Amino acid sequence: MINTKEIQALDSAHYMHPFTAHRELAQKGARVMVKGEGIYLWDSEGKKLLDGMSGLWCINVGYGRKELADAAYKQLLELPYYNSFFNTTTIPPVQLAKLLAEVTPPQFRHVFYAGSGSEGNDTIFRMVRWFWDLEGQPQRKVIIGRKNAYHGSTVCGTSLGGMSGMHEQGDLPIPGIAHIEQPYWFDLARDTDKDEFGLQAAGWLETKILELGPDKVAAFIGEPVQGAGGVIIPPATYWPEIQRICDKYGILLIADEVITGFGRTGNWFGCVTFGFKPDFINFAKGVTSGYVPLGGVMVGERVARVVIEKGSDFNHGYTYSGHPVACAVAIENIHIIQREKLVERVRDDTGPYLKQKFEGLKDHPLVGEAETCGLMAGLVLVKSKKPVTMFDPKLAVGMVCRGHMFGNGMIMRAVGERMIIAPPLIMTRAQIDEMIDLIRFCLDATLSDLQGRGWMN
Numbered sequence: 001m002i003n004t005k006e007i008q009a010l011d012s013a014h015y016m017h018p019f020t021a022h023r024e025l026a027q028k029g030a031r032v033m034v035k036g037e038g039i040y041l042w043d044s045e046g047k048k049l050l051d052g053m054s055g056l057w058c059i060n061v062g063y064g065r066k067e068l069a070d071a072a073y074k075q076l077l078e079l080p081y082y083n084s085f086f087n088t089t090t091i092p093p094v095q096l097a098k099l100l101a102e103v104t105p106p107q108f109r110h111v112f113y114a115g116s117g118s119e120g121n122d123t124i125f126r127m128v129r130w131f132w133d134l135e136g137q138p139q140r141k142v143i144i145g146r147k148n149a150y151h152g153s154t155v156c157g158t159s160l161g162g163m164s165g166m167h168e169q170g171d172l173p174i175p176g177i178a179h180i181e182q183p184y185w186f187d188l189a190r191d192t193d194k195d196e197f198g199l200q201a202a203g204w205l206e207t208k209i210l211e212l213g214p215d216k217v218a219a220f221i222g223e224p225v226q227g228a229g230g231v232i233i234p235p236a237t238y239w240p241e242i243q244r245i246c247d248k249y250g251i252l253l254i255a256d257e258v259i260t261g262f263g264r265t266g267n268w269f270g271c272v273t274f275g276f277k278p279d280f281i282n283f284a285k286g287v288t289s290g291y292v293p294l295g296g297v298m299v300g301e302r303v304a305r306v307v308i309e310k311g312s313d314f315n316h317g318y319t320y321s322g323h324p325v326a327c328a329v330a331i332e333n334i335h336i337i338q339r340e341k342l343v344e345r346v347r348d349d350t351g352p353y354l355k356q357k358f359e360g361l362k363d364h365p366l367v368g369e370a371e372t373c374g375l376m377a378g379l380v381l382v383k384s385k386k387p388v389t390m391f392d393p394k395l396a397v398g399m400v401c402r403g404h405m406f407g408n409g410m411i412m413r414a415v416g417e418r419m420i421i422a423p424p425l426i427m428t429r430a431q432i433d434e435m436i437d438l439i440r441f442c443l444d445a446t447l448s449d450l451q452g453r454g455w456m457n
């Protein structure tokens with residue numbers, strides 16, 4: 001038997017967790033996860049949970065895949081590590097590079113490996129500036145990102161991202177990064193036409209470019225769908241207009257696909273779903289389904305040609321760039337996605353089915369909006385619907401709802417008043433039914449709780 005209390009005591013005595021308030025953690029004790037199978041997790045008290053978040057957006061092929069464990073084991077015995085610095089390589093990163101060139105859009109033939117999504121963005125930041133130096137335009141330095149974007153937690157990733165709470169710790173962003181408002185229709189413009197709003201929101205990029213000076217701007221970075229920001233799905237008009245503006249000023253376009261890559265939106269990459277052609281794709285999470293850490297940057301031919309032909313050494317790289325074990329797992333993970341046709345399944349079957357079921361939650365008194373993209377979805381908790389009245393953010397009703405979800409065996413994340421999911425791509429229709437029933441049950445529990453507190457009208 002696992003002694004939960006003992007683990008919790010050791011945890012709070014020695015383990016500093018990411019994104020955690022430690023005094024609160026010490027009081028409550030961490031929930032200890034001990035096993036996973038398919039879309040389910042078990043904690044140390046034997047409680048079963050439906051993992052609506054795929055871990056942290058990464059367990060795309062589900063827990064307990066023996067094929068992935070075997071791929072790692074085989075490579076660990078054969079050659080656990082050698083680096084790719086100074087004209088050497090191992091075999092798995094080469095084979096994975098070929099596979100990635102096949103599953104990414106045609107403008108991509110080259111990959112630079114990192115160990116995580118944050119590191120990938122650091123690589124992009126440096127490669128973008130190197131590219132413009134080689135192009136004879138070293139004054140192009142500024143990268144434009146968006147408010148409420150998440151691009152990781154290193155100094156550079158935090159700076160590119162637009163989370164104000166993260167910027168406050170450490171005097172960020174670093175110089176050379178600017179931000180525009182996010183394309184969040186429900187929050188900013190729910191009384192107007194969605195497609196019109198998409199064009200308007202993309203127009204903020206052009207305004208910022210003109211303000212900074214078009215010859216100073218190096219690149220624009222965005223997540224096709226903002227994940228950590230709350231599954232903010234942009235209007236269909238948004239990305240094609242962003243593309244047009246980037247093209248007009250010759251600015252590089254970076255898609256941070258750490259969440260949207262590898263089938264999440266119903267195509268291999270979100271840029272395909274939203275119809276734009278980036279110069280970089282940053283990936284991580286789903287590339288190995290989170291079984292081992294791996295990230296990387298797909299470098300489009302426009303940049304690759306210049307840095308390969310004109311560049312000398314790129315004075316940049318990580319000890320674990322192209323780690324053979326991580327790459328071996330990634331290869332098998334992509335093979336599973338291909339064999340089980342998970343991308344097609346999300347696009348043609350489970351994605352549309354989730355959409356129908358999840359949007360059906362709009363009839364619940366607490367739900368002001370419910371939307372999906374592939375197998376990611378978000379709903380907004382509101383105090384009343386006609387007209388829409390939001391809760392006081394200080395009440396943190398999202399966290400109240402999250403508590404009821406966890407308590408009843410459903411992992412759903414709260415971002416302010418947005419409740420979000422991104423379940424494993426192996427999910428079946430029957431499991432979607434089970435999940436929607438659970439969510440509805442927990443929304444009911446949340447509603448009576450909020451009524452009991454006197455927080456409803």
Ligand SMILES: *Cc1c(COP(=O)(O)O)cnc(C)c1O
Nearest residue numbers: 116117118150151152256258259
């Ligand atoms: C998670 C995430 C990152 C950071 O990835 P890490 O592996 O945690 O460094 C970067 N960008 C996006 C879009 C993410 O969702």
